[in-house]
Amino acid sequence: MRLPLNRSGTGRTGAVLATALVAVVMVVLVGPIILLAVFSFNDSTIIALPFEGFTWRWYVEAFTDPDVADSLRNSTVLAAVISPLCVVLGTATAWAITRFRFPGRGLWSALAGAPLVIPWLVMGVSGLLLFASVGIELSLLTVGAMHIAVTFPLVTALVSARLVRFQRSQEEAAVDLGASQWQLMTKVVLPQLAPTLGAALIFSFAWSFNNFEISFFTGGYEQTFPVWVYSVLRRSDNLPIVNAVSTAVSLVQVAVVYGMWLALQAISRRRGSQESLTDMVAGGLR
């Protein structure tokens, strides 16, 4: 059936507006990253047009610089350790908050959520003051401790949102059929939570890897990647090297996130879930 002319016109206008909106958002979000990537191949230390010629040398310099290698290794190891810890801690917290009634539950929930709204700068300075006052020397461990403090609440929020939407009748049915707590968790709850936990793992990794404020203040003499970037930006000579390594890191991060996303979708499809992955990750927040 042909649509009436006015509805068809409205639809086209809507489509044009929607496309324009998406284009603007893409330019704002992706534009700076594309510029960063483009200038990482520019044969000049100054980030301005005209383009001086194509070169790979900033990539060569970046990946032969021991400071870059050290900072990337530190950030990767830190995030790789922090993210699964946060998933465990955040999931346990979410389970406790959504499934049990105990004294101080409201206070515990508020405490668990507080790092999500406290500025990271404040968390970083607070962490530094804490470690200094109790005489703990700053190191990657202190950075890691603070990363856990600010990252596990994110997992708690994501998993809580999922658990709130989760049909309790499934848990009750499992218990009625004689499932132990362990079986309930491993056979019923965790499979349902898997995509959310996967997404939480990705976000935790990214939060830890990309964190600057907390890493700067609570870090000692081993730099993380964002701290290295910030520290070397003072000299214009370093700009193209930062561009090159940042482009490479961004590409890897996008590839990892996209790969994980595809894997989670595949898991979701195999389970025959009717919900979209987005719904499972953040549906409860809406």
Added chain:
Amino acid sequence: MSQQPIARRYTQVIACASGALLVLTACGGGGDGENSATSGELRTFTYEDTIDPGIIEPFTSANADLDLKTAIFDSVDEGAAKLNAGFGTDVVEVCLDEAKPLTEDQLLAPIDTSKLTNWDALDPTFREAKGVVIDGEVTMVPASAGPHGILYATDAIPGGIDSYTALFDPAYRGMVALDGGWLTALADTAMASGITDPLAMTDEQIGEMKAKIQAAMADGQFRTIADGDSDMSNLFKSGEIILADGGRGTAEAINANGGNVTWVAPKEGTLSWMCGFGISADAVNVDAAYAFIDYYISPAAQGAVGDLGYVITNPNGLPEVAEEYQKTANPSDLEGTIPQFEPDNADVWRAAWQEIEAGG
């Protein structure tokens, strides 16, 4: 099934995990091995280029048993904030305008110059600069410096410029950048206004300079406030600006990358920054800290500092500087300049600058 014990057990697990993490963290600190001038551990907290391998490699090679741990910052202000919050180090990079507040906060130990074999060789311009010596005690050892004047695009202004007043000349409206430092911006404006001793400005004069900059900004005179050397380089290269106040090193960096700018020492006077090292009040390896600082002001290390385009503080290092940097590295270049020490009413300066940056 009772749910209460599970919650309690969960709480216990969290408490144990947190305790274990704290213990691990506490154990994660550096070792407390034997510290001496040539062994143990030495911690430095500096700008990134200060510990350039080209400068410090001979020191680390000669002291293979000394574990040099380096932490870096992007600005001395940030470094000071971290030190104030309790960050522990042995050697800290200090610039003249931060020496006083760090000393007042008791974060720096007095320097015993008798432990520095190269101290007497330093040019008096630096050794006796206001801020290096506070209340009769040496607070920092100057190791590098540079002049701050005006830079302009040579092709765009063929007639040249020799005065800070050009920054406010309507002929250059929209093509001028102000270097984003609270001290330099206000001091340059003061010199453009005929004040000969800008660092002694009264609160009222600072207010007038603030109003002058704000009026110029409202009038579109300034394209932007440049956030450091990198930003300034990009602004000149892109042609967005043709004139700015700034350091000679910035001009050299632009020209080294195909730019064409000229740096001049304005007729009203030239500011000069000086940076060097202080010893942290809670330094652990003091002997190694002195050894490091003494090395850094030695002729050999100063030669490498000069090769980075900075003015060196030990004239004996001049023969070690590469031919192309001989002129810019010469300590005598800064004679008669105005050292950028912290003014007595620095709070008023900073507040004024914050208002300017906030567009207020």
